[in-house]
Amino acid sequence: MECELVSQKRDMLFLFFLNITGGRSELAIKAKNLEKSFDGKKVLNDISFSVKKGEVFGYLGPNGAGKTTTVRILTGLIKPDRGEVFVCGRNVSKEPVKVREKIGILPEVSNVYPDLTAWQNLMLASQLYGLEKKVAEKRGEKLLKEFGIYGVKNSKVKTFSKGMKQKLMFCMALISEPEVIFLDEPTSGLDVASARMLREKILEMKDLGTTVFLTSHNMSEVDVLCDKVAIIKGGKIIAKDTPDGIKELVGGSVAVEVKFENGFGNGVELSKLRGKKAGDRYVIYTTDPNETICQIVEFAKKKRVRIISINTRSPSLEDAFLKILGEIV
Amino acid sequence: MKALAIAKKDVLVYYLKGPVVIFGILLPIFLFLAFWIGRHLQLNFLIAGLIAMTVFFSSTSVSPVIAPWEGQMRTLERLLTYPIDVKTVVLGDVIASSIFGILLTTIPIAIAFALGLSINPLIAIGVIISAICFSSLGLLFSAYPSNIPATVMMISALVRFPMIFISGIFIPLNKLPEFGKVLAYLSPLTYFTDISRFCLGLRTFFPVYLDFTILITYTLLFFILSVKLHERALLRRL
Numbered sequence: 001m002e003c004e005l006v007s008q009k010r011d012m013l014f015l016f017f018l019n020i021t022g023g024r025s026e027l028a029i030k031a032k033n034l035e036k037s038f039d040g041k042k043v044l045n046d047i048s049f050s051v052k053k054g055e056v057f058g059y060l061g062p063n064g065a066g067k068t069t070t071v072r073i074l075t076g077l078i079k080p081d082r083g084e085v086f087v088c089g090r091n092v093s094k095e096p097v098k099v100r101e102k103i104g105i106l107p108e109v110s111n112v113y114p115d116l117t118a119w120q121n122l123m124l125a126s127q128l129y130g131l132e133k134k135v136a137e138k139r140g141e142k143l144l145k146e147f148g149i150y151g152v153k154n155s156k157v158k159t160f161s162k163g164m165k166q167k168l169m170f171c172m173a174l175i176s177e178p179e180v181i182f183l184d185e186p187t188s189g190l191d192v193a194s195a196r197m198l199r200e201k202i203l204e205m206k207d208l209g210t211t212v213f214l215t216s217h218n219m220s221e222v223d224v225l226c227d228k229v230a231i232i233k234g235g236k237i238i239a240k241d242t243p244d245g246i247k248e249l250v251g252g253s254v255a256v257e258v259k260f261e262n263g264f265g266n267g268v269e270l271s272k273l274r275g276k277k278a279g280d281r282y283v284i285y286t287t288d289p290n291e292t293i294c295q296i297v298e299f300a301k302k303k304r305v306r307i308i309s310i311n312t313r314s315p316s317l318e319d320a321f322l323k324i325l326g327e328i329v
Numbered sequence: 330m331k332a333l334a335i336a337k338k339d340v341l342v343y344y345l346k347g348p349v350v351i352f353g354i355l356l357p358i359f360l361f362l363a364f365w366i367g368r369h370l371q372l373n374f375l376i377a378g379l380i381a382m383t384v385f386f387s388s389t390s391v392s393p394v395i396a397p398w399e400g401q402m403r404t405l406e407r408l409l410t411y412p413i414d415v416k417t418v419v420l421g422d423v424i425a426s427s428i429f430g431i432l433l434t435t436i437p438i439a440i441a442f443a444l445g446l447s448i449n450p451l452i453a454i455g456v457i458i459s460a461i462c463f464s465s466l467g468l469l470f471s472a473y474p475s476n477i478p479a480t481v482m483m484i485s486a487l488v489r490f491p492m493i494f495i496s497g498i499f500i501p502l503n504k505l506p507e508f509g510k511v512l513a514y515l516s517p518l519t520y521f522t523d524i525s526r527f528c529l530g531l532r533t534f535f536p537v538y539l540d541f542t543i544l545i546t547y548t549l550l551f552f553i554l555s556v557k558l559h560e561r562a563l564l565r566r567l
């Protein structure tokens with residue numbers, strides 16, 4: 001009886017410890033009530049979110065929403081006016097250097113030294129992370145090969161194209177094998193194959209347990225990569241969910257896409273159907289696809305235009321994103 | 330050491346930039362020639378002045394351009410997001426700039442030897458300390474957060490030229506008027522010029538130990554001030 005009690009107590013104690021240690025180490029990033037103003041203009045307003053270890057977190061929003069500002073605060077480059085940030089369990093404002101030892105960063109607008117070679121840039125990065133020379137050289141060689149720029153490692157970076165520089169910056173962000181990596185629009189400026197390779201690399205890192213904080217304007221990319229997304233507008237988070245959850249917010253509607261002959265469409269008549277011109281076709285969001293398609297066919301008959309194609313699809317993350325931002329009705 | 334990695338980067342990137350070459354190497358030579366030609370001066374007086382001028386101009390030519398260039402080339406954000414603090418960055422810049430100053434100053438010292446002058450080995454310590462001192466001073470010029478290197482060069486020129494004339498290089502301190510003396514006491518270059526004179530066997534204005542003490546005090550002051558000012562200024566360059 002006594003024995004049982006003791007063992008029960010021990011179990012409870014064990015569970016208790018599991019809870020606190022587990023609870024603390026589960027989060028890679030925690031942002032609490034962040035506020036930031038520039039010249040009296042509020043750029044971030046009460047931003048809070050958390051990212052679990054091993055998650056890929058997408059941070060989306062239109063231009064000027066405050067994404068880069070958030071990344072700069074999370075990485076300790078600038079201090080918030082109010083609020084706190086914890087990365088890898090440490091307070092970023094109090095221990096910025098300790099935090100940065102564990103993270104990798106790909107800033108949005110930044111450059112490598114154009115007068116140094118790719119290899120010199122990469123080795124500088126490794127030295128500033130305090131890596132041993134042998135380790136750095138091995139990792140550096142592997143990374144440059146993976147990214148296909150090993151052949152030009154001894155060329156000065158000023159001879160590189162934008163995409164090549166971006167790849168080098170990526171290698172520099174990875175050289176320390178960080179626990180958390182911040183990528184501010186990593187695929188902007190990359191060609192199709194390189195962008196795909198980068199996405200594969202991100203998924204590979206995720207498999208290895210790296211936490212990824214990603215900003216991007218490419219919604220299909222976010223859809224493929226992210227476990228969670230937050231949408232920010234005017235410095236406020238207006239939605240926070242999984243990509244599928246965000247899509248459901250559009251409310252079970254379906255997108256009907258139609259293409260007319262000769263690219264027909266001064267959408268006046270069609271506007272009754274609330275269509276949006278997207279490239280050479282119209283997209284209409286509806287909860288009743290049957291009714292909508294009938295209307296389109298009627299419209300085409302009346303106007304004597306031929307329909308070249310018509311199809312329905314469930315709304316993409318991009319549709320949901322635009323709807324949430326209030327850019328479409 | 331992380332500061333050494335930064336210093337190495339500075340050496341590779343900044344030593345051959347235009348303003349560095351012009352203000353660091355060519356200018357002291359022209360100034361010196363202008364000063365020398367047509368006058369009958371004692372050789373060791375001349376050389377002592379040349380050494381002081383070289384260490385001053387060369388040490389203050391690399392350090393002021395680094396921060397504005399980093400801002401303009403947009404390499405700064407990447408640099409500041411490594412696990413380093415501003416102190417390390419400033420220290421790295423001072424090391425790179427001091428090495429430049431020390432290397433260039435070996436030239437007038439070599440000339441002195443070639444001319445058969447004897448120099449007190451204390452000059453080595455003097456050159457090293459003053460190179461660090463003037464490099465830190467140079468960093469203060471770029472505490473004004475402009476990303477245009479020319480603006481910073483102008484600020485630095487406005488301070489450097491007057492300093493040359495009030496620091497006893499061309500006109501010995503005892504020939505300066507009273508207010509000139511007051512300015513001279515404020516200039517760190519005065520104390521190195523005095524050391525340089527001493528090492529070339531000339532009469533000094535202050536006791537040499539005092540020269541060293543004041544020079545070291547200035548060095549610490551400039552370095553700490555640079556760190557404090559750049560902690561703010563660097564972020565405004567982003």
Ligand SMILES: Nc1ncnc2c1ncn2[C@@H]1O[C@H](COP(=O)(O)OP(=O)(O)OP(=O)(O)O)[C@@H](O)[C@H]1O
Binds near residue numbers: 063070
């Ligand atoms: N250093 C600064 N000084 C003044 N205003 C700033 C500064 N940095 C950012 N801002 C302002 O803060 C707002 C948010 O900028 P931020 O760069 O975070 O946007 P973003 O979401 O990253 O946009 P983008 O998609 O274009 O990269 C903008 O209105 C911008 O003008």
Ligand SMILES: [Mg+2]
Binds near residue numbers: 067068108
């Ligand atoms: Mg941005």
